[in-house]
Amino acid sequence: MKRGLALAIGLAAGLLVFTPARLLLPSPPLAAAAVDGSPWQTTLTAARLGQLALGDLVLALEPAALLQGRLAWQAQGALTGRIWRGFTAGGVTGVNGRLPGVPGLPVAGISLADATATLDGAGRCQAASGQVTADLALPLAGQRQLAGAPRCDGEALLLPLASADGRVRLEINTRAGGWTARLQVTGAGPAEAAALLAAGFRSEGGSLVKEDRGA
Numbered sequence: 501m502k503r504g505l506a507l508a509i510g511l512a513a514g515l516l517v518f519t520p521a522r523l524l525l526p527s528p529p530l531a532a533a534a535v536d537g538s539p540w541q542t543t544l545t546a547a548r549l550g551q552l553a554l555g556d557l558v559l560a561l562e563p564a565a566l567l568q569g570r571l572a573w574q575a576q577g578a579l580t581g582r583i584w585r586g587f588t589a590g591g592v593t594g595v596n597g598r599l600p601g602v603p604g605l606p607v608a609g610i611s612l613a614d615a616t617a618t619l620d621g622a623g624r625c626q627a628a629s630g631q632v633t634a635d636l637a638l639p640l641a642g643q644r645q646l647a648g649a650p651r652c653d654g655e656a657l658l659l660p661l662a663s664a665d666g667r668v669r670l671e672i673n674t675r676a677g678g679w680t681a682r683l684q685v686t687g688a689g690p691a692e693a694a695a696l697l698a699a700g701f702r703s704e705g706g707s708l709v710k711e712d713r714g715a
Contacts, residue, residue: 530583532557547577552599554578579612589626591618602681604712606637606699607670617650617657623676625652634661634670640696641667641687680713 532544540561547554557577565572565584572584581595595615601607615630628650636644643663650659656675662668669684686707688696693708701708 542573549599554599559583581615588621589618590621591626592616595630601637602634602670602672602712603714605670605681605683605710606640607683608635608637610634615650619657624655625657625675628652628657632659632661636668640685641665641692643668646670678713678715680711682709682711684709 530544531548533546534544536543536545542559542561544554544557544559547557555578557575557579559573559575562572562574562582568586570584570586572582575581575583575595577597579595579597579599581597582593584590584593593616595612597612599610599612601609611633613631613633615628615632617628618626620626630650632648632650634646636646641663643665646661646663646668648659648661650657652658653673656673659670659672659674661670661672667685667687671682671684673680673682684704684707685696685701688708696708696710697703699710701710703709
């Protein structure tokens with residue numbers, strides 16, 4: 501039994517040596533302008549997660565994950581942590597670092613602390629945890645930072661962030677095929693409200709709201 505397991509692991513390791521690194525990437529939605537190196541250590545130049553630019557990343561393959569029937573990488577760069585995929589699911593574990601702002605919204609950047617997410621083969625959220633903070637590009641209702649924790653909302657991966665006083669809220673909803681980001685501001689002064697309306701916010705139930713979405 502042990503000899504058979506050892507042979508299977510050896511065969512898998514041997515096949516990895518001759519497999520192009522690009523074919524083993526945990527993608528989509530992870531992509532890159534260029535992929536260099538071997539399956540054991542791969543450099544992603546100008547990596548992107550959907551529409552988010554991640555910069556350059558180095559992925560080091562974890563041979564021990566093969567025992568679990570998975571491919572797994574330790575990532576180093578703007579983001580650090582573990583990326584994995586199996587036959588029926590994939591995800592990230594213990595991710596730390598900073599992402600750029602949300603396209604179309606006044607969010608300067610998003611910081612991740614021990615973020616974890618698991619998606620099934622159809623992209624449906626199975627589990628999520630960690631801590632996330634978002635820095636606003638300009639003060640909104642006197643607030644500059646939002647915080648929250650990712651979680652599953654049905655099949656979607658939901659990131660609900662709010663300011664300390666609850667007057668500014670950002671919800672990023674990601675599901676198979678696309679994402680939606682909704683920024684809501686309550687209690688803005690007259691001058692600020694006029695500026696936000698001119699910037700594309702709309703009035704909704706006493707709040708000012710702006711949404712963006714993408715594939």
